[in-house]
Amino acid sequence: SETKRYCHDNFVRNDTMYSSDILNGLLSIWDVKIPANPVELTTITTPFAFTHNSWPSDDSKYVFTTDEKDNAYVASYDISDLGNVKLLDQWRPKDTEGKGVIPHNTRYLNGYLITSYYTDGVKIVDAHKPDNLIEVGSVDTYFGTQTGFHGCWGVSPYLPSGTIVASDIEGGLFVIKPEYVRACYLEGKVIDSLSRENIANVSVVLKTPRVDGESTDLKGQYKTGYADSGTFDVEFTHPDYLPKTVSAVLEHGVVTLLNVELIPRATVQQKIVVKEKGSLKLIEGAQVVLFNKNRSIEATTGADGRSTLSVPQDNIDYEVVAGKWGYLHKGEIYNSLSP
Secondary structure: OOOOOOOOEEEEEOOEEEEEEHHHOEEEEEEOOOOOOOEEEEEEEOOOOOEEEEEEOOOOOEEEEEEOOOOOOEEEEEOOOOOOOEEEEEEOOOOOOOOOOEEEEEEEEOOEEEEEEEOOEEEEEEOOOOOOOEEEEEEOOOOOOOOOOOEEEEEEOOOOOOOEEEEEOOOEEEEEOOOOOOOEEEEEEEEEOOOOOEOOOOEEEEOOOOOOOEEOOOOOEEEEEEOOOEEEEEEEEEOOEEEEEEEEEEOOOOEEEOOEEEOEOOEEEEEEEOEOOOOOOEOOOOEEEEEOOOOEEEEEOOOOOEEEEEEEOOOOOEEEEEEOOOOOOEEEEEOOOOO
16 A cells, blocks of 8 residues: 655755655655656654755755754754765754744755744854854844744745845745855864763853853764854863863864863762850751752761761862751851862
């Protein structure tokens, strides 16, 4: 029996068809040399499994997709070998990440993706490196709620003048003169300074005026970047390691390599003694809390007025507070690097 799918959007180049089968969450690629007998070459399940549209690069080595879902991505795939399709990157606007913004249609032009976003306008992403998609241009066309099917519906960058035209559901026609600039790339690897092992899930934040942030993968690798050149701080943080900030020089069209070693947090066995002021009598059953913005540790003193806390070292000071019914509580600043 035939399997039928609803093809929401199709792109055809020469004898190849790219079909966005939205209800199945698939991008299917077809050989259509014989239109009466198309042959399916491969299928790709896109990240949010609601494949709205796709657009291949000019050389057909890569394809870019959108899913018409809240918080979904523009995804890039290496399709040079249809027997081994690779997901290279996933991108969504950082400034509105997690606010329910929906991508609608993406278009490819000379190494750039021009995408219409409901409620978020037109975004230009440098896709010269499909494994590291970087936003380099943005025009908001809608100023209402940040969620739902409002705002920018379609975009076309293909006029001979280079002018972009965009259709906004509420706002009408927008005519945009774009400036296409090459992204500045920052890539590297993060390892444990002692074991030399790769560290996954390190937060890497490039300190720029726009919201930014990536995480290292299982190989400890990260890829990010920015639209403007210059010297920027880069913050590396992980709960099990002391944070580190390093300066990086970024240039247009250049990959700056920044490899970083993080120092594991040691654990300090800290004894805390609670006494009554004046008499210095040891206080049993006092609650002790040691905390900062990263963690909170609690203990209760024994008959000798003592408690022992296992404290991960942090370059941010802790506050240690002791209290018991019948007493005023007392707090002290605690430096775990010099306990």
